[in-house]
Amino acid sequence: MTGADAIIKSLQKEGVEYVFGYPGVAICPFYNSILGSGIRTVLVRQEQNAAHEASGYARISGKVGVAVVTSGPGATNLITGIATAFADSIPLVCITGQVESTIMGSDGFQEADISGACESFVKYSYIVRNPQDIPRIVKEAFHIASTGRKGPVLIDIPHDVQMARIERFDYPETVNLRTYKPTVEGHAVQIRKVKQELKRCKRPLVCAGGGVHLSGACEGIRTFIEKYNIPIVTTMMGLGAVPTDHPLCFGMVGNNGRPYGNRAMKEADMVIMVGARVADRSIREPDLVMEDTVLAHIDVDPAEIGKNAGPTIPLVGDIEHIFREFNREDLQEDFSDWANTLAGYREDFYARLAEEKAEQTEKAGMIHPADFVRMLSRSMEDDAVYVADVGQNQLWSCQNVIMREGRFLTSGGMGTMGYAVPAALGAKLAAPDRQVVAVCGDGGFQMNMMELATICQYEVPVKIAVLRNNTLGLVRQHQHFAYKDRYSMVDLTGSPNLEKIAEAYSIPYLHIGRASEAEAVIGEFLAGDRTVLLEVEIDPDATV
Amino acid sequence: MKRIYSVLVENRAGVLCKVAGLFWRRCFNIDSLAVGETEDPRVSNMIIVSSGDQRTLEQIEKQLNKKLDVIKVKTFSERESINRELLLAKIRCSRSSRRDIIEICDIMDAKIVDMSKSLVTIQMCDTPERVQILLDALKGNSIVEIARTGTLALTRCGDNK
Numbered sequence: 001m002t003g004a005d006a007i008i009k010s011l012q013k014e015g016v017e018y019v020f021g022y023p024g025v026a027i028c029p030f031y032n033s034i035l036g037s038g039i040r041t042v043l044v045r046q047e048q049n050a051a052h053e054a055s056g057y058a059r060i061s062g063k064v065g066v067a068v069v070t071s072g073p074g075a076t077n078l079i080t081g082i083a084t085a086f087a088d089s090i091p092l093v094c095i096t097g098q099v100e101s102t103i104m105g106s107d108g109f110q111e112a113d114i115s116g117a118c119e120s121f122v123k124y125s126y127i128v129r130n131p132q133d134i135p136r137i138v139k140e141a142f143h144i145a146s147t148g149r150k151g152p153v154l155i156d157i158p159h160d161v162q163m164a165r166i167e168r169f170d171y172p173e174t175v176n177l178r179t180y181k182p183t184v185e186g187h188a189v190q191i192r193k194v195k196q197e198l199k200r201c202k203r204p205l206v207c208a209g210g211g212v213h214l215s216g217a218c219e220g221i222r223t224f225i226e227k228y229n230i231p232i233v234t235t236m237m238g239l240g241a242v243p244t245d246h247p248l249c250f251g252m253v254g255n256n257g258r259p260y261g262n263r264a265m266k267e268a269d270m271v272i273m274v275g276a277r278v279a280d281r282s283i284r285e286p287d288l289v290m291e292d293t294v295l296a297h298i299d300v301d302p303a304e305i306g307k308n309a310g311p312t313i314p315l316v317g318d319i320e321h322i323f324r325e326f327n328r329e330d331l332q333e334d335f336s337d338w339a340n341t342l343a344g345y346r347e348d349f350y351a352r353l354a355e356e357k358a359e360q361t362e363k364a365g366m367i368h369p370a371d372f373v374r375m376l377s378r379s380m381e382d383d384a385v386y387v388a389d390v391g392q393n394q395l396w397s398c399q400n401v402i403m404r405e406g407r408f409l410t411s412g413g414m415g416t417m418g419y420a421v422p423a424a425l426g427a428k429l430a431a432p433d434r435q436v437v438a439v440c441g442d443g444g445f446q447m448n449m450m451e452l453a454t455i456c457q458y459e460v461p462v463k464i465a466v467l468r469n470n471t472l473g474l475v476r477q478h479q480h481f482a483y484k485d486r487y488s489m490v491d492l493t494g495s496p497n498l499e500k501i502a503e504a505y506s507i508p509y510l511h512i513g514r515a516s517e518a519e520a521v522i523g524e525f526l527a528g529d530r531t532v533l534l535e536v537e538i539d540p541d542a543t544v
Numbered sequence: 545m546k547r548i549y550s551v552l553v554e555n556r557a558g559v560l561c562k563v564a565g566l567f568w569r570r571c572f573n574i575d576s577l578a579v580g581e582t583e584d585p586r587v588s589n590m591i592i593v594s595s596g597d598q599r600t601l602e603q604i605e606k607q608l609n610k611k612l613d614v615i616k617v618k619t620f621s622e623r624e625s626i627n628r629e630l631l632l633a634k635i636r637c638s639r640s641s642r643r644d645i646i647e648i649c650d651i652m653d654a655k656i657v658d659m660s661k662s663l664v665t666i667q668m669c670d671t672p673e674r675v676q677i678l679l680d681a682l683k684g685n686s687i688v689e690i691a692r693t694g695t696l697a698l699t700r701c702g703d704n705k
Contacts, residue, residue: 115558116558116561119561119562119565120565120569123612124612127558144612177612178615179554179611179612179613179614179615180612301610302606302609302610303603303606303607303609303610306599306602306603306606307599307603307606310599
């Protein structure tokens, strides 16, 4: 057995279904051994997409996504994808080929110090020196990636280590890392403190972040808030923790969120922050917002607690476990009055929005992107996966998406343009029975458009909607407000004809030019389990 | 505020780089850093002196604990610990200035460990503050080169937990 065989066998032991990747000489032993292993391979068209596809797969399957590429440029191309996964705590194992051990350090052909380059956005990294270590390292890598605060782990394997013979293959049953023991159970004293504060406060609010999905705690949180009628807001990564039309759901907070959500945050006298980083885009001045508020901060990563906001009650542990603990006993609390007050704010907002809209005459009969998102998501299946790219499309999406039992995926932390198409591909492979729709702008779409080939090659029926305004909308909008319309580097003239692009890949193409035709075209777009490219013309002056 | 971190890490290639990199990218200060093996050759002890506000100092501890190569982080103030630094200083010295240098060494409890016609090398092992006093006192003479270890620290025996 060779080192490469040992990697494949280890991946089989971990139950890996798919490997997303791109070959090169330094990883050829691996791709030689994978033939006939039963593990399916997906050849991407650029390495960054391997990580995004593995990420989409991981987020929907709940398993670890695997990306395998070659040394040097293959590995460096992967970096953006790794950093994207790291920012959103997505469990990945990334394997990179490396030049021969004897050449390492001498600037050989296609040599890059990938573990050094990735140090700040991997949870851990390995350089395999001894082929005998492979089973232990792979076992540890999957364990580290998928436990505690999840994240990407990198394994760099020199070519000769993959080729080397190994005597025996023993896959370890357990992992024994003296330096890594994530806390799962919440501390009983802290849990009690949260309950006590809940009894004392008048206006509690749950703020759910991406950790809620990663820990599979949506149900527990729903039970908790419904028990006591506690209102809930989410960050962008937390969207879908409860259905968007849930009476206790007050949307997304932050500078791109809804005013009634932010008002809830300001007026609450107790905030239960759950699996959220309290990052600048969600809560800009945490110390100010939390000044007179009891902040209970629940996170599996102790370093997140107190990083951006000083908590009153720090509570480290797995969210799902902690809410199971919360739900074990019933308190006599009911916060419907406070929830009703917030519902009033929400109604006011939508009344005002309707008024403003009535005044606006839509330019040339084009559909407003917010309306498009609402129409599209309303028509999607209950458990559909909505993948938003980055930019205006993302903000229109997260403000207007209607979600029931589905998922909302986006690159929230890193804001990586081009994420949507490859992530949707990975998501669809993880859940072939669910509807998967990618929504992007014409800028982001062109960043990873080459992945249409992968979609065709493996016949992955994802639906892609491109909001076309021939400009980099969010930057343009920023230049409109902050630079008084001095537009620089935002004109996308030269973009291809998307109908012809679709034709070139033999993908059905649909087009929405006028608002009046939207309903019918969306119906056609969503019908059947097939890949479709939908182009939606929108007004370049529309702002979020 | 000043804080000392005694960080027990796995004695593996690349660990120093990972820990130092953490300070760099999170914008934490390193006032001094000293690394050496412990009684267990698989474990190294990194003594890092840092400064910052309360939140930063707390974050340093938490972020260090998050590193998978970090076994244990102890943190204490200068007052809670014994701090020592080793200094070697090579100084140009003429016949006329030699007396002066010997006198400074006597006062500061430093040792002359090497000499030639025109140079002396002084060794001093003391608290970082006293090492600095010696250096300041020697400023009148021309310092050719100096080497400092950075602070080593252990908690006081009385406070040992």
